[in-house]
Amino acid sequence: MxxxxxxxxxxxxxxxxxxxxxxxxxxxxxxxxxxxxxxxxxxxxxxxxxxxxxxxxxxxxxxxxxxxxxxxxxxxxxxxxxxxxxxxxxxxxxxxxxxxxxxxxxxxxxxxxxxxxxxxxxxxxxxxxxxxxxxxxxxxxxxxxxxxxxxxxxxxxxxxxxxxxxxxxxxxxxxxxxxxxxxxxxxxxxxxxxxxxxxxxxxxxxxxxxxxxxxxxxxxxxxxxxxxxxxxxxxxxxxxxxHDGTTWFASEYGDAVIEKTLSKFSDEIIWTGPHDIEGRAQLAAQSISEGQVLGWFQGKSEFGPRALGHRSIIADPRRGDMRDHINANVKFREDFRPFAPSVLATYAAEYFEGVTVSPYMIQVAQVPEALQSAIPAVVHQDGSARLQTVTEDINPRYAKLLAEMKSLTGLPMVINTSLNRRGMPIVETPDEAVRLLLETGLDALVLEGYIVRSR
The missing domain is CATH 3.30.420.40 (ATPase, nucleotide binding domain)
Incomplete structure (x- = not known):
């Protein structure tokens, strides 16, 4: 090599x-x-x-x-x-x-x-x-x-x-x-x-x-x-x-930490759960399909600059107005900034050309012109997309969510951007995740097995 x-x-x-x-x-x-x-x-x-x-x-x-x-x-x-x-x-x-x-x-x-x-x-x-x-x-x-x-x-x-x-x-x-x-x-x-x-x-x-x-x-x-x-x-x-190919090298937060965090903010939030992996994926996919923008906090955080489905903001790529909404009301950043698609790896070749294996969101693929109108929120100005391909073996919870999206919408894909807003690092702790929910236009936060919303 x-x-x-x-x-x-x-x-x-x-x-x-x-x-x-x-x-x-x-x-x-x-x-x-x-x-x-x-x-x-x-x-x-x-x-x-x-x-x-x-x-x-x-x-x-x-x-x-x-x-x-x-x-x-x-x-x-x-x-x-x-x-x-x-x-x-x-x-x-x-x-x-x-x-x-x-x-x-x-x-x-x-x-x-x-x-x-x-x-x-x-x-x-x-x-x-x-x-x-x-x-x-x-x-x-x-x-x-x-x-x-x-x-x-x-x-x-x-x-x-x-x-x-x-x-x-x-x-x-x-x-x-x-x-x-x-x-x-x-x-x-x-x-x-x-x-x-x-x-x-x-x-x-x-x-x-x-x-x-x-x-x-x-x-x-x-x-x-x-x-x-x-x-x-x-x-x-x-x-x-x-190595198994994962990038999850940080700390994991157990139920005790999660529940303590929820109690701390109980005057400002409501929640349901805990839901098992299948249940949280189904609830999240339903919310996304209805046009909601979710925070997705699962397991250990990623090492490196990309959110890969452990500390992510996720939404529906079919909605043409979603990029402007997230940039303006969630990320508070420039309106030209693009968003990446996360897709089940087994379907990547159906939607992308040039690059169809990209587990770390570090390569840009092209979206065929005939498909660009189907996923407008993740297609950049030149018809490209910074692709993340997801497999069950190294990212099972995220893969389950994408499978539920496929079952519900026919599209095994979500918008994926980092769980933060302009000027702040990617969220690490449950406390930081709840604060982000309260400070931004996120509709809900999937915090491990809990679905959390602002009051």
């Missing part, structure tokens, strides 16, 4: 323990420790075989200020070269905040593909180099403030689409270069850039890889998994233990 890591900024070269000169570009070989301290990791590729992960090639970049000595809000604040650095910088320019990369990806389908034609990157020798001869096209005073998005929507959408397109060009170029260099057809992929679900959906068709695995917590939080696994294998010398 080839393992690729593409990130905004990794470790400095002097702190890397797996970088012999032969895996570095020629200009980074034989440097002093002081010189190494000024270079930062941006892309790496490894080969995995017989239990050993070995570096093949690692690329680095100096800080941006050492390459272009001007200040502009569209410029990266970190590295001078790198896909993640460029995407993050433009996201901040458009939305006025760091870590808005997902918003930029969601905005891109509203852009005009003919609006820009300048390259953001030079691609050569299997490497990516940022260009900055285009920044004067975008005045500093046009930067996003958080309040001027609608006023400049077309400008920002056109820029978002161009950046998305250029970053896809760069990502697919280097991944294909890695495949040709290693001759290996299986790819494991991680790093913050690996959260770009739109590009991920094009990797198999665009690079020649035959098999793809993307770490579901591909960003910085996923480093914790790597550290734990390294300690287990290398420090303690233990054997590898196959």
């Amino acid at each position: 080839t393992v690729a890591v593409i990130d905004g900024r990794g470790s400095s070269l002097n702190n890397c323990i797996d970088t012999p000169d032969e895996v570095l570009p020629c200009e980074f070989r034989g440097l002093s420790e002081e010189e190494k301290a000024g270079l930062w990791e941006k892309e790496s590729v490894y080969s995995y075989s017989n239990g050993e992960l070995l570096p093949v090639f690692k690329d680095f970049s100096p800080l941006r200020r050492t390459l272009i000595d001007v200040e502009h809000p569209i410029l990266p604040r970190s590295l001078g070269h790198g896909i993640g650095a460029m995407y993050g910088a433009v996201s901040r320019y458009v939305f006025g905040k760091n870590f808005s990369d997902g918003k930029l990806m969601g905005l891109a389908p509203y852009g005009n593909s003919d609006s820009h034609d300048f390259p953001l990157f030079d691609l050569r020798d299997g490497r990516v180099f940022n260009r900055y001869d285009w920044i004067d096209r975008f005045p500093a005073e046009m930067r996003g403030t958080g309040t001027n998005l609608k006023q400049n929507f077309e400008t920002y959408a056109n820029l978002a689409l161009h950046v998305q397109t250029e970053c896809e060009r760069a990502i697919l170029y280097i991944l294909e270069s890695y495949r040709r260099g290693t001759g290996i057809g299986k790819l494991g992929y991680a790093g913050g850039v690996a959260l770009n679900a739109v590009c991920n959906g094009k990797i198999i068709s665009g690079t020649g890889y035959e098999d793809l695995y993307i770490q579901p917590a591909a960003g910085d939080n996923g480093i914790a998994i790597g550290c734990a696994y390294y300690g287990w294998l290398k420090t303690l010398g233990n054997d590898r233990v196959p």
Whole structure:
């Protein structure tokens, strides 16, 4: 297997323990420790075989200020070269905040593909180099403030689409270069850039890889998994233990905690239950089919940025007005933001093209034009959908809900978005879930076996 890591900024070269000169570009070989301290990791590729992960090639970049000595809000604040650095910088320019990369990806389908034609990157020798001869096209005073998005929507959408397109060009170029260099057809992929679900959906068709695995917590939080696994294998010398594919790594809250929480809010809520797994799925499916928006709190929470049916907001994808309603009255966020479909895996190929296996909601598929009107709440502006496929073996409660939706509506699918509102992390505890119910336009909360509603 080839393992690729593409990130905004990794470790400095002097702190890397797996970088012999032969895996570095020629200009980074034989440097002093002081010189190494000024270079930062941006892309790496490894080969995995017989239990050993070995570096093949690692690329680095100096800080941006050492390459272009001007200040502009569209410029990266970190590295001078790198896909993640460029995407993050433009996201901040458009939305006025760091870590808005997902918003930029969601905005891109509203852009005009003919609006820009300048390259953001030079691609050569299997490497990516940022260009900055285009920044004067975008005045500093046009930067996003958080309040001027609608006023400049077309400008920002056109820029978002161009950046998305250029970053896809760069990502697919280097991944294909890695495949040709290693001759290996299986790819494991991680790093913050690996959260770009739109590009991920094009990797198999665009690079020649035959098999793809993307770490579901591909960003910085996923480093914790790597550290734990390294300690287990290398420090303690233990054997590898196959994982079941779930991402539920947090605490579980028993009936005593749930009942204590319900009692705490008893003046503000009413509830029924506890219902067994089949009963709660039937009640939830009935409510969803009637147009209600539910919070869905089941078991341990997910590790990573995606809600996958343990801490989710769920609704009916057949209702064309549902996206605007949830964005405005539940999530309190921008109206262009799309929602993902969760679908029983056995039916995915009936509704989606290109990608039909996506358990971690980390790849984008296309919805055939003839079906788009049937599930309008989860079809984005360009006919795409960030798909989650659900199987009974790793997500039995959620699969049961989708089966009830199929039985009731003929559609084995729901809208799925994270159980939170704008500006807050995904809900972890029962207390947080009930507070969210009371603070938003949720119609009900399925809190383990209890159906909870505001008074």
